[in-house]
Every structure is written in C-alpha cells, then in structure tokens.
Amino acid sequence: MGFELPKYIEPNFEQEFLKSAPNVKTEEVVKEGVAPENYHGTTIFPEYFKIDGKWVLAKESRMDSVVVVKDNNEVEVKEFRNLKVGEKVVVGRTEDASEGIYVYNGGFVGEEEIDETFAFRSGRSRETAYSKDYDDLYEVLRREKEHGYIVWVLGPAAVFDKDAREAMAALIDNGYVHAFLGGNAVATHDLEAATIGTALGQDIYTQKSMKDGHYNHLDLLNKARRAGSIERLIEEENITDGIIHACVKNDVPIVLGGSIRDDGPLPIVISDVYKAQNEMRKHTRKATTVICLATQLHSIATGNMTPSYTVVNGEVRPVFIYSVDVSEFAVNKLRDRGTLEVKTIVTNVQDFLVNLKNNLTK
The missing domain is CATH 2.40.420.10 (conserved putative lor/sdh protein from methanococcus maripaludis s2 domain)
Known part of the structure; x- marks a missing residue:
C-alpha cells in the first residue's frame, strides 16, 4: 500500500x-x-x-x-x-x-497508540531504531516531489564529505529539493570543494589536511566577491559539481542568512537577519516538508517559522518536519523550542544523505 x-x-x-x-x-x-x-x-x-x-x-x-x-x-x-x-x-x-x-491540535490524530504507564525506550536517541522512519521518509519525499514543497536546511557537515555532497546534489538534480536554506559556511565550503577539493582545508574524501589549507575557503570567498555573484563565480571557475551548482542549474531558490562570525561572506549571503528571515519565511509559508540537517540555529529558526499544518488548494494538510543530527541534544533542541511535531533522527548526516540518495535516485 x-x-x-x-x-x-x-x-x-x-x-x-x-x-x-x-x-x-x-x-x-x-x-x-x-x-x-x-x-x-x-x-x-x-x-x-x-x-x-x-x-x-x-x-x-x-x-x-x-x-x-x-x-x-x-x-x-x-x-x-x-x-x-x-x-x-x-x-x-x-x-x-x-x-x-x-x-485545535486534534486534526491529524490517527490510530490510538497503546498508553502504557511504564515502557522502555519511549524517547528518541542514538539507541532508537530508525528503519521505519527512513522508509516513511522515502515515501513522503516521493509524493512531495510532485505534490508538495520540500525545504532543506543544511549545515556545513553536509559538504565536508565527498559522498554526502554528491548525494545532496543528486537529490537536487532529481527534484527532491524545492528550496535550500542555510548560512554562509555550507555554501562557502561547498564551493571550496568544487574549486579546490577541500572543505576547511581538508580533502573531502581522505579528510587529510592540505598545506596552507586554512587559506582555501578565504581564497574562495575572495574569488566569489571579485566575481560579484554565485552565477558568475560558477562560470569563471568552471564549477560543474556540488550543492550550489545543482541549485543554480535547477533553479532551486537559495536563502543564506548571515551570522556575526561569517568570513567574507559570499555575495549571496543576506547580512540583515530580518531580511533573511523574511526570505526564509517565503519558503516556510509554502513548505509541506522541512528537513533540517546539522545546523542547530538555522534549524530552530526554520522550525519556529513553520506550523504543523498548511493549506493547499483549500485543503488542510500536515507539514512534515525532520531534524537530523549526530547529537541528541541538537535534535531535541528544536522540540524544546516549540516545534513539537518534529520527527528526530540521530545519525551523522553523511549516512543519512547517502541512504536517501541510494533509495530515491537511479
């Protein structure tokens, strides 16, 4: 079924x-x-x-x-x-x-769960079995690809690994991403990987630190600011891979909100936090599924903008919200900040993205 x-x-x-x-x-x-x-x-x-x-x-x-x-x-x-x-x-x-x-919080109540006074492992942690969550998410994304609006919120851990970066780009190429939200770091290190093969100076496959690698992201930022736009940078540097390239190629909106510690930043980064929030809100208004990966502050910001429901073609439907991080503290923080309907998955984002890519793309 x-x-x-x-x-x-x-x-x-x-x-x-x-x-x-x-x-x-x-x-x-x-x-x-x-x-x-x-x-x-x-x-x-x-x-x-x-x-x-x-x-x-x-x-x-x-x-x-x-x-x-x-x-x-x-x-x-x-x-x-x-x-x-x-x-x-x-x-x-x-x-x-x-x-x-x-x-009204009873609109999507399904089959009644067994209410036990005492039960083991009722919370969600690194010991939780997530097989059913993955299978459900695959089905959600297959449907939402054609009938919904899927918003992804990414931290830089999504691009520190070669396989994860390629998997995320494949998901974009295959229509599973309708908007991408994040900060300066994830985009900077994705473009660093595209031009130099490193992220924060480490080879994205071997994780070996390169000589003078701490300059790499700064050099990339300097090139981007000289180019004046992400599109121009992609053209000048002949960039053919990665998350930002896939978004630009597939006309996927990118919203990058600045922070107080940003280097550069990239020309696309919105330095006014309220302007950034307004741009993020344009997408959370339309969102039917939100997936937050390894970025605590952006996840909380997006989660707080996203209700548990939306109205599509006059019909009320749920918004599916996922928070994925290797830290139990990080995924539970979103729930603690009021996003009570979030589904949490405790795992590293590299395995998560590769699992999605292997099950959703050819």
Missing part, C-alpha cells in the same frame, strides 16, 4: 462550546511594530478565530506571532515588527473558544 497523506478532521463547529462562543475581540495598533496589550500569541497548531459568527482558520501561521483581522474578515498571522498602525490585532490569552480563539 502506497503512502497516503493523513486526512485533516476539522473541529465539529456544532459543539455547544463552539456555537455559543463569542466573537473574537481586537484592538488597533497605535505604534508601528508594537502589538496591543493582551495580544494573542500564535502556536504551531491550527487556530480558529470567531468573526461575525463564523470560525475562520489562520491559513499561513507561525508560532510566536500575532493575528490581524482584515477588512474581508480573513486573518493574517504577522510578526510583531511587521504590524502597521490601524491594523486590528486579536486579543485574548485563552485557547478554548471562550474568547473566540480556538487552538
């Missing part, structure tokens, strides 16, 4: 507590970028707001934001910094419909 997307079961709005709930209250923004007191902060779950007697779903949500009621009685989830004077912001701190706000 093939993969089937979980069906969304919307709330029964004929329940008395929903029928008798009051309309939501709003207050106007009086200072740009500042929400009124007692604003409602959003979660990762589907949220409904009662407006003129009708429950309205927030279709493009993200956690830790506020809800603006539009003139057409639709709602928009906005970051605090994007609020404009005069906009009507939902107020109320309850989530049980008593203030016209209903946070």
